[in-house]
Amino acid sequence: MSIVTLVSGGLDSTLVAKLAIEEGLRIYPLFVDYGQRARERELAACRLAMKKLGLPEPEIADLSGFGKLIRSGLTDPNLHIIEDAFTPGRNMLFLLIAAAYAHQKNADAISIGLLHESTSLFPDQTSGFLAEAERMICLCMGKQIKVLAPLALFTKPDVVVLAAEKGITQTYSCHLGEEEACGNCIACNEFKFEENQ
Template sequence: MKKAVVLLSGGLDSTTALYLAKSKGYDLYAISFNYGQRHDKELDCAKNIAEMVDVSEHIIVDTNMRAWGGSALTDSNIEVPEGKQDNNEIPVTYVPARNMLFLSYAASYAEVIGAQDIFIGVSEVDYSGYVDCRQEFLDAMENAINKGTVCGAEEGRPIKIHAPFINMTKAEEIKLGMELGVDYSLTWSCYRGEGNACGSCDSCVLRLQAFEEAGYEDPVEYQD
């Protein structure tokens, strides 16, 4: 059975990617990150989801991106803004080079366990405009990984980055997830780590809109 490393944040996208990789028959190895984010709600979800899906291994990497900050997701002094569906600027919730770091860890992990496939649940259709969620970045990252790993550069075992939702809307992704049996009540998308999801940050706005377009009710509880 082929092995796949899946970046699992505990959010909607990464959870759907995990289920999709499972449906394709991969032996699953999930990797999550405690990177200094302002709350650990997603990490708790990731642990529960990994256990439910029965992955072969779930690793949580500690890396302190709060040390230099620069994002509302890591800095307590930068307020998480209200979501804007027509926003054309990179929001302050962008974490500088986060996916670059995460994919580097995933590649190292993949090389050690003999996996040639990495799954990441990013999209450049319904997203917040993050530069590290674009196909151009993923292609460059895959090229760098295969020039900087023994398996890719010397052994003829290149690593492939799979971004199955890169050209899908979130509504299309949710429909696929429903077909795969994803329990979205276990996921967390809200940028604010409060008791219930806020319903007003950028991530909540995108999620709620997607569930409505997909024709399903979001099972997560919201403040309003």
Template sequence: MTATAHTQALVLFSGGQDSATCLAYALDRYDRVETIGFFYGQRHAVELDCRAPLRDAIVALRPWRATLGPDHMLDIEAGLAALGATAMTADIAIETTEAGLPNTFVPGRNLLFLTYAAALAYRRGLGVLVGGMCETDYSGYPDCRSATMAAMQAALRLGLDRDIAIDTPLMRRDKADTWRLAASLGGEPLIEILRVQSHSCYRGERGALHDWGYGCGDCPACDLRAGGWRRFRATTPAG
């Protein structure tokens, strides 16, 4: 892999707030950026409908259009469905399991995403995978932790025999800091795009627009997003 490859990135882009912030981050940081999304039978598949208009809105904010390359979508529903249902993929109540994790946890999901993304990046000559994994203000998923990302990066480098990197700009940020990062990248216009056009609610609710965005208001994703918004606005009023 050439040194140039490390200036070119593939963003894991779901259509949610975190991945959209990562897209803006990557466009600001790397010379060439492509995106990848996954359909895995998620009950909030409305996030996938948000992806194209969200990409278009973000790239129009800054001189980023020449940087943004193709979008890629992979359907991996059959493989994950065969492993069993979770509250992320079936219409069942969201609750905490005996393991202390919300039953929205899809075992190995991020590991699969990164493996597929790395295979595509290999083909496309892209040296960096950018993902919104975070262990600071999150639901406790073990495949979001920095130790997992470090191990996955090492495994991908060995398995592909390429010096591929995993960049997780949100890893040490809580949700308020994620809003602040977005503000530093695109100001209030980007904040408004993320608030109105991204989707994070696990139930896929887009009926009510809250001050922090669309959602049911009480699933783990909405709780985190709303709490981060309140802390962000307490220190950074809209102007």
């Protein structure tokens, strides 16, 4: 089986790639540039992670115009990184581009690093969303392409523990894109939650 794995250089998506390797899957790593503020740091971490996992350099989907049109705290430094974090259509965009790439590579599935829906903040992070996305992808691609979320039963503390067990290090998960994690964005706050447990 082959799979297009959405990778961002963060802990969740790097763990998804590692789990796919352990499943013996043929992996096509895909990084999406959607105009995010953290693009450079994310991409550098992503390239390093794929190299450490023995995977090919990630393909880059240059969709940077999306962030210019769909402004949010993740794409526009003039907006607030937390209050304006919702980026409408972002996860559907990720899944659609991954599915189109999977179609070209004749891959069977795509994967995304979404966590347990009890931790969801936005409508495009739920199991219902993933089921509907898979149905729509099958319709528009004219073939079955599975949409997988291997971490859907995990919370961030679970991910942190499992990633440490598997030797995953040097990932980058801050939405701000600075050298040091900001400690305030949604991604950083997930790690704070883990530390407070």
